[in-house]
Amino acid sequence: MTLEPLTRLDAPALSLEIDHQAVSVPAGTTVLRAAELAGVYVPSLCSHKELSPFGGCRLCTVEIEGARGYPLACSTLVADGMEVTTDTVALREMRQEILRLILSEHPSSCLLCGESDDCRRSLSTIRKAGVSTGCRSCPNDGDCELQQVVERVGISEIGYPVAYRGLEAEHDDPFYDRDYNLCILCGRCVRMCHEVRGASVLSFKYRGPRTLIGPAFGTSHLMAGCEFCGACVSVCPTGTLADKVSKWDGVPDGLETSTCPFCSLGCRVELAHKDGALSSVRAGHDVELNDGQLCVRGRFCLPEATHHHSRARQPxxxxxxxxxxxxxxxxxxxxxxxxxxxxxxxxxxxxxxxxxxxxxxxxxxxxxxxxxxxxxxxxxxxxxxxxxVFWSRLFALPISLEALAAADTVIVAGLDTRFSFSVAGVQVRRALRRGGRLVVVDARESNLARLADRWLRARPGDEARELAGLLADVRAGGEGAAGAEAVGGAAVGGEAGGGTLAIVIGPRVFDCPGAGELLPELEALATRQGVSILPLAHGAxxxxxxxxxxxxxxxxxxxxxxxxxxxxxxxxxxxxxxxxxxxxxxxxxxxxxxxxxxxxxxxxxxxxxxxxxxxxxxxxxxxxxxxxxxxxxxxxxxxxxxxxxxxxxxxxxxxxxxxxxxxxxxxxxxxxxxxxxxxxxxxxAPGFAAEGDRRRRAMTPLAAGTAPVSAAAAGGRPQDGGSSVEADDGPVGRGRFVLVSEHSLLRHRGIDLAAVVEGLGELHLEEGVALNPDDLARLGVEPGGVVTVGLGGSDLVRVARPDSDCPRGAAYLVRDEAWVGPSRPVRVSIRAGDRSRAARPARRAPVAAAGPRAGDQGGGHGNDR
Amino acid sequence: MAAARSRLRSAAGPAAPDPWPTIMREFEGRPADLVPVLQRTQEAFGYLSPDSVRRVARWLKLSESDVFGVATFYAQFRFSPPGRHRLRVCLGTACHVKGGVQMLETLERRLAVEAGQTTPDGEYDLERVVCLGCCALAPVVTVDDAIYGQMSVLRLQGLLDEHAHA
The missing domain is CATH 3.40.50.740 (Rossmann fold)
Incomplete structure (x- = not known):
């Protein structure tokens, strides 16, 4: 459906001339990319290196010897001996005209005003307008790709009447604002959401002059299933999409490449700072890691997590x-x-x-x-x-995020990448685009299960067993074995033509009974060529x-x-x-x-x-x-x-x-x-790369005989004595459920990020108990009602959250800091709850201690936006 | 289209069978089936409701936004329940010259809706079309499948009065 934008490394090199300059690039490269490699500037507003060619803005027209008319550099592939001219009088005039047409629907006073130079010096305070009409009230002012292109293409007036669409700016969703009056319909956000993220929340709606970007029927992004990864905001060449937190900070003083502190994938981030304080976060571009992608936490939550007014800043x-x-x-x-x-x-x-x-x-x-x-x-x-000991042996396996994107077969167990480990989800998506196969082992209908070639729907809490069985089949590779069939019957990691295999295991799987059986399977598979494993755990x-x-x-x-x-x-x-x-x-x-x-x-x-x-x-x-x-x-x-x-x-x-x-x-x-x-x-610790070494590194496993400090410390918590799912033979149904508890993905150090980051609070990711809507209806729980979970003699009363991803007969909740129940999936009884007995919400705001609250004096800090 | 309408009316009855199993049997459920699936869905329900879009999206493994984006590209799909009667005003060249615009304005004023909308009581859809192929009768207005030629403002008002009392 789309042109593959990723050129193969082994493609033969082609020679061509761009502006009489000899260039050699691999076959499959676009003329635009070849020009970029040759250091020749060709203006473009719709192309992006991570996205398929679109040919929407038509600014990158070039002349190619022998070709009819003016082909687009972004959607024309190089050919051997091609002679490309990028800068002629005809092209320049054409580009200026095209840009004027684009600007006839974009407020352009910031671009073309005769006073703009003086204005920049003396009048910089007209900000915070609800709707951007141009001038200094655009959040992108000064850091805008469109402004740069206008400058490079060199237009100083437009003869067309300016049509202002008069659309209402959209401020209702968390994390970013949208003002489609500034949109030039370049489609970068739509392609990013569809091709790279696989979320497809944004689409072109309607057509012709009424074309708009957004989700179906004008629903909010929240309802449409947005992951709030911010990738659309990052690629927007105008001020249409803007971070709420930093939109009025202006041009940052600088960018520092750092590491995201919220999870253990270690994504690279670029910290934009202004006046000595963190302003916003952009994705880093390490191709082995996140390659321009982040998740909601990394993209939007850092400034608020460090600047929140309840931060305690004094001893x-x-x-x-x-x-x-x-x-x-x-x-x-x-x-x-x-x-x-x-x-x-x-x-x-x-x-x-x-x-x-x-x-x-x-x-x-x-x-x-x-x-x-x-x-x-x-x-x-x-x-x-x-x-x-278990984890030190897991960390000794060939762990690679990069290999995920290149794998022929990907097995993902117990992971939904919408809000956690999103970058792994992006890599899985990349593997699929390259023709890879995806096998998902999950009881829940995760976002990846929807993309899977084969979705092995495990019983709730039984993902570890299911995965171990699948891996054993893959390893045996026997004809007709269920696992081998599931991965497409292809020999995996064999010597002769065996495909590459990547195994991704979500944190939830390691809480399941039978997780211990995974280790020998993984270790046996890891000895083969082309097998990589990604065991995931929460915590940075x-x-x-x-x-x-x-x-x-x-x-x-x-x-x-x-x-x-x-x-x-x-x-x-x-x-x-x-x-x-x-x-x-x-x-x-x-x-x-x-x-x-x-x-x-x-x-x-x-x-x-x-x-x-x-x-x-x-x-x-x-x-x-x-x-x-x-x-x-x-x-x-x-x-x-x-x-x-x-x-x-x-x-x-x-x-x-x-x-x-x-x-x-x-x-x-x-x-x-x-x-x-x-x-x-x-x-x-000589084996540890203390000075910082960004290469992958296998851990030396702890000796197997290492005595745990106390018996309970070996496995998990002392409360784990409860029966595992399969040991309890009571039937699921009639109020009996499998309760799967998960570690919070929003915990950072001692806090719940949802309590300090306003937008995360609005997402309600971890509140209450998630149940299938059909189960809730059967229990007679109204929308917004509560359920009582009978857990080892004590009752938990929590808000019921209908979640159609949940299988019937299972309940999912996030363990909070005071969780005393077992961490393994257990059978529980759930009934409609009594709201009056509902415990305080699981979410807590950071609490200031009693007594003079002088510790909060730092709350006046100018960066608490 | 008339068949679709009668089916719609019968679907509103109490014993209306769920059309989804039938629709889903007719296709393989590939994303490429999207437009025919939407056409079939509109035929069965008269329009594409948010619920229909959600079901089609889940079935074809597309996002709702993608389905909506494709559907809104084509003029043939509608997203609100159709009115009981369909008024079409021709604004093709001949009708335009002979005063079709006045016909449309008359209807817009009388029904208090704009072209492309449905009256709040669900009685009429008002549409503008470009040429119905009977230019000799210009200006032309159609009510459902009946064609009324050589219309004037007075005749049009009379037609609506008659229709309202019918």
């Missing part, structure tokens, strides 16, 4: 009844004094799997060495079900947490350790330490009954603590993150705001530990800068 101390702002010196002195008097066995440090490598390493070293063997564990353990740096020893029983390297007296599992079983030091995570709804609770994070925890140490966010400190592929990638600091009452006094995690170590008389644990932490990591 705070509890003195008697008061919880008040204190200086760093006072706070650190107090914390050090109280830590020094406690026996190591009474101290537990809980570290988030979202910290940078430097923070993770410094945290575990501070606990293990600085506090003479205090307990340390990480909530990353919850996100790595199966335990450190869970692999780093494992490699740098932030988990109990694991030392940096990773090497096995004899455990301390305390870990997360024992803590949950009720063995409370005297001192609990929470670093970037607070996995409790209420204060645990400890003598001293210290929190170090971006936001205050939802309960009272004795000391709060404000940590720097991902844009306020330099550091590195470890991706699921083992790439160690840098986080760049773009916020350079003066420390003080307004902008706060947050410090990087490693620096807080370093300062505390100094006060405890441990100069050996002090670090001068982040590079010094990395030097210490290099010394202790």
């Amino acid at each position: 705070m101390l509890r003195k008697g009844a008061y919880f008040r702002v204190a200086s760093w010196d006072e706070t650190l002195d107090e914390v050090a004094a109280r830590l020094s008097g406690v026996a190591p066995d009474d101290v537990l440090m809980l570290v988030s799997g979202d910290l940078a490598n430097e923070g993770l390493y410094a945290a575990q070293r501070f606990a293990r060495v600085g506090l003479d063997g205090a307990g340390v564990d990480s909530t990353a353990r919850d996100r790595l079900p199966g335990g450190p 740096n869970v692999r780093g947490a494992l490699e740098l020893g932030a988990l109990a029983g694991v030392l940096p390297g990773p090497r096995p350790a004899t455990g301390g007296a305390l870990d997360l599992a024992r803590l949950r079983a009720g063995h409370l330490p005297k001192v609990l030091y929470l670093v970037g995570e607070s996995p409790f709804a209420t204060r645990p009954d400890c003598e001293l609770v210290i929190a170090q994070d971006l936001y205050l925890p939802p309960f009272e603590v004795d000391a709060f140490l404000p940590a720097a966010s991902f844009v306020e400190a330099e550091g590195t993150l470890t991706s699921i592929e083992g790439r160690v990638q840098e986080l760049r600091r773009v916020e350079h705001l003066a420390a003080g009452a307004v902008h706060g006094r947050a410090l990087p995690d490693w620096q807080i530990f370093s300062d505390l170590a100094g006060r405890l008389g441990r100069p050996d644990l002090q670090y001068g800068d982040d590079a010094a932490v990395r030097a210490a990591i290099r010394a202790e």
Whole structure:
């Protein structure tokens, strides 16, 4: 249907002449791309390197010797010996006329006004108009592709009457605004949504002069199933589509390439900053990683997550009844004094799997060495079900995101890529465009299941078993084996002509019974050529947490350790330490009954603590993150705001530990800068690419005999004793359901992103219990009603969310920070609930502690848009 | 079209069978079937409702936006229930010269709708067409399948009065 825009690397080279300049490009390249490679500028508004040729704007007309008329450079493929001329008087005049026609429907006073030069100097305040009519009220002003093209093509007046369409600007959806009065119908957003993202939310509607872009029947993008990936906003050459958060920031001061801190794919992002603060995020262009794509979190959530008014930016101390702002010196002195008097066995440090490598390493070293063997564990353990040994062996497999796009066969289990790991979804889509086959193993009708050649609909909670069976069949490759048939009967990874295979396993699968059986299958398949595996886990740096020893029983390297007296599992079983030091995570709804609770994070925890140490966010400190592929990638600091009452006094995690170590008389644990932490990591874990190495890297697995610290720590949580799905033989139906609980994808450090990012809150991604609408009707639950989930003696009352992706007989919910139920799928009874007994919404806003709320003084920060 | 209309009327009855199984048997369900599927759907229901578009999209593995985008490209598809009677005013060359515009304006004023719309009571669809092929009768107005030639404003008003009392 569309021309394949991706040229094959092995295509033969063709020679041609562009403007009398000899050029050699692979066959299948367009004339436009060849000109670009030769450094010849040909104006174009509709073409884009990631999209198929469209031929819509007609600005790229060129003259080709021997060709009739004026062909379009963007939709003409090069031929050997072609002679192309891109700049003649005729072409110039034609382009000017075409551009005038385009501008006759685009407010053009910002482009053609005779006063525009003076205006730029003196009149820059007419902004924030609801509707853009041109001039300075366009969000794209100064950073606009259309403005650039007008300048290059060189027009100074238009003779046509300007038709303003008078459409109402659309502000109702989260994250981005749309003003189709500025639209030039280049179709980039439509093609991006359709070809690259596979979402097809945007289409051309109607025709001729009434043509509009949008979803069917004028429904909102939210209702139409938009992923809010922002790819359409990024490719828009005009101000039609604009980020809500940064639309009035103007031209950024600069862009820094950094790493997205929200998940472990490690997408590259470009942080646009203005006046020393993060303004907006654009997708980075690493072809091995995200290649210009992001998900809703990476694209839109960073500025609000770091600038939210409830961000706690000052050190705070509890003195008697008061919880008040204190200086760093006072706070650190107090914390050090109280830590020094406690026996190591009474101290537990809980570290988030979202910290940078430097923070993770410094945290575990501070606990293990600085506090003479205090307990340390990480909530990353919850996100790595199966335990450190299991995951260290998974991380030793050939993990590759890039191989996904080139695979002949892709198997995806238990993953919906609309809002999480979207970039993996984009790669799957790319594989499909190249003619690959997609096999999906999922109980839910995920967005990928809809694209699949073969959708193996597993029973809810049985995805791991189903996948293991499929992989065993693939490995055996026998004639007629169900698995081999499912992947198209093709030999996979064989020596002679076997196709490449990519296996993507969503985080939910590892919670399913039988997940352990996957490992031997994967390890056996991984020995073959052309097999790549992508095991996914939530958390930005869970692999780093494992490699740098932030988990109990694991030392940096990773090497096995004899455990301390305390870990997360024992803590949950009720063995409370005297001192609990929470670093970037607070996995409790209420204060645990400890003598001293210290929190170090971006936001205050939802309960009272004795000391709060404000940590720097991902844009306020330099550091590195470890991706699921083992790439160690840098986080760049773009916020350079003066420390003080307004902008706060947050410090990087490693620096807080370093300062505390100094006060405890441990100069050996002090670090001068982040590079010094990395030097210490290099010394202790030689296999770890401490200095940052963006190449993929396999982990050295932990020895199989590594003793778990406590029995419960090996698998998951102590509450896991409940029967697994298949062990319970009660029938599903008549109020009996399989309850599948998932880890939140919106958790970042100690907070729920939906509570601080307004647009995410509007999406309601993780609220309540998702059930098939038919089941809800049978239960007699009204729209917006609640259900009661009978869970091991206690009842959970939650809002019911109709979700037609759910299979019948299954319920899905997201575990919140205070979740005490099992993490495996279980059988439960569900009945229509009593609204009066509904618990507080699972979503919590960041809570400021009691007492003077001086910590929120930073709320006046000028970037809280 | 008349057949479609009578089918529509019968579909409004209490015992109307669900036309979807029949429609779905007639096609293989490939995306390439989209336009014939939409035509068949409109034939069965008289128009393309949001629900029809959703069902077609799910069935053919397309997005609703794609289906809507294709459907709105063609003038033959409509997205609101058709009126009980279809008024067409010809504005072809001959009818235009002989005062077809006045016929259209008369109807627009009397029915308080614009060309292309349906009256709020669901009684009339008002459409403008370009040439019905009977230019000798210009200006021409049709009510359902009946053709009325050599119309004037007065005759048109009388025709509507008569029709309203029928």
